Amino acid sequence: MYHCFIHFYLVGLERDESEALQEMPAFENFVHMFTESAQPDLSLAARADVILADLRMDAETIAAALHAAGIRRLGHSPELHRPRGLFCAIGNCSSCFMTVNGQPNVRVCVTRVKNGMRVEEQHGKGVVVT
């Protein structure tokens, strides 16, 4: 008897979706392992045998939702207090930092919007919540 491992990587799934997948019985002679993250992580993806990602087109980012609502200024620069908005729009800079649900320095260009989120302009460099 042998056992093989299958490493599933779950990206951006809702909690109930993730739990349902993890509760499914493993394939015969296989052991299922799971890792998950809200945003894609290349190092986790590289170790996975199977990647299950939520690619729904209606799951827009916070920045896209704000842009659709006509909001272009996402904050101010920490030192000169100049207005900031989208710059790279792919999560590689700090131009779109906002405070989301009390957490500062969230890149809203790559963070998906969800019901009930509290999104605020960030003042200064943000108070780091521990």
Ligand code: FES
């Ligand atoms: S605009 Fe550059 S990280 Fe969001």
